[in-house]
Amino acid sequence: MNLSKKEIVDILKSPDMDIFNEADTIRKKYVGDGVHLRGLIEFSNICKCNCLYCGLQSSNKFVKRYRLSKIDIIDIVKKGVEEGFKTIVLQSGEDEFYSTKLLCEIISEIKNFNVALTLSIGEKSFEDYKAFKDAGADRYLLRIETTDENLYKKMHPNADFENRKRCLYDLKRLGYETGTGCLVGLPGQSVESLADDILFFKELNADMVGIGPFIPHPDTPLNKEISGDLNLAIKVMAITRVLLKDINIPATTAMESLNPNGRLLALQSGANVVMPNLTDELHKEMYEIYPNKVSINKLDLEKRLKTINRYIVLDSFGFRNH
Numbered sequence: 549m550n551l552s553k554k555e556i557v558d559i560l561k562s563p564d565m566d567i568f569n570e571a572d573t574i575r576k577k578y579v580g581d582g583v584h585l586r587g588l589i590e591f592s593n594i595c596k597c598n599c600l601y602c603g604l605q606s607s608n609k610f611v612k613r614y615r616l617s618k619i620d621i622i623d624i625v626k627k628g629v630e631e632g633f634k635t636i637v638l639q640s641g642e643d644e645f646y647s648t649k650l651l652c653e654i655i656s657e658i659k660n661f662n663v664a665l666t667l668s669i670g671e672k673s674f675e676d677y678k679a680f681k682d683a684g685a686d687r688y689l690l691r692i693e694t695t696d697e698n699l700y701k702k703m704h705p706n707a708d709f710e711n712r713k714r715c716l717y718d719l720k721r722l723g724y725e726t727g728t729g730c731l732v733g734l735p736g737q738s739v740e741s742l743a744d745d746i747l748f749f750k751e752l753n754a755d756m757v758g759i760g761p762f763i764p765h766p767d768t769p770l771n772k773e774i775s776g777d778l779n780l781a782i783k784v785m786a787i788t789r790v791l792l793k794d795i796n797i798p799a800t801t802a803m804e805s806l807n808p809n810g811r812l813l814a815l816q817s818g819a820n821v822v823m824p825n826l827t828d829e830l831h832k833e834m835y836e837i838y839p840n841k842v843s844i845n846k847l848d849l850e851k852r853l854k855t856i857n858r859y860i861v862l863d864s865f866g867f868r869n870h
């Protein structure tokens with residue numbers, strides 16, 4: 549289906565919620581009732597960027613910084629694999645301690661476990677992305693965050709919108725399953741620009757799209773702002789499902805953090821993926837991109853999925869074209 553920008557804006561502005569059911573129907577038809585799990589490892593909270601909204605921004609002096617060694621990371625992967633995870637996601641701040649060579653070593657060791665591997669480690673050169681791909685990485689997550697260039701500039705001091713876009717097109721070109729997404733409810737963000745975000749996902753032909761409400765962090769310059777609207781974030785997600793029918797869409801942790809039922813609502817409005825956190829308790833707490841980040845365990849999730857007639861899929865890598 550195609551929707552014009554105006555049609556998307558109308559859906560976003562209208563109180564009508566039909567799009568949630570429509571997205572649920574399309575999700576069921578194209579990707580089924582199974583919920584794919586991705587085991588997330590947050591291996592470093594050290595970041596050279598200064599994104600205004602992010603609790604890990606370089607100028608936040610209150611964060612206790614950490615980085616995990618290769619051995620620590622592999623230990624967590626091992627545990628995840630024992631629990632049955634078939635996809636591992638490595639996420640971090642933009643931490644230059646991890647050289648391309650070290651990252652490639654980590655990637656190939658993880659690939660020995662016969663899992664799909666997703667990276668979410670920020671903006672890199674084409675050559676770096678190629679090296680990671682050659683070492684075995686399968687997927688990459690890099691949210692565009694917002695396609696409103698002025699807002700992008702305000703939110704990301706010293707960053708370059710064009711470079712972020714370049715990264716996404718490079719990742720696609722290199723054959724990664726490429727994930728992107730946006731924040732909903734950034735101060736000064738318009739509904740029109742959210743429509744542009746959705747059209748950008750379509751133009752890129754994103755394989756995965758993660759959408760989350762903005763949640764203000766007390767130690768950032770946006771600490772006086774209000775949280776994004778969960779309903780609007782789910783709507784952006786639902787429209788994305790309707791337009792990009794067979795992609796993977798996570799029910800994001802930020803949605804669950806705003807509402808104890810956020811994850812289930814998302815799964816009933818287009819989402820088909822959940823990303824439980826495999827990081828140990830101590831480091832999980834230190835990876836505070838926003839406050840009160842909830843976590844979920846597999847058993848709990850299983851119980852809750854039953855209540856909406858859904859189930860966990862663990863016997864597949866969960867690629868887009870399966």
Ligand code: SAH
Pocket residue numbers: 601602603639640641642668669670671689690691693730731760761762763764765802837838
């Ligand atoms: N350094 C990596 C990973 C970033 S953290 C990268 O650049 O891709 C993952 C995501 O958390 C970000 O893409 C952003 O969309 C989200 N995030 C950061 N701060 C947030 C906040 N205050 N509220 C909600 N989501 C936030």
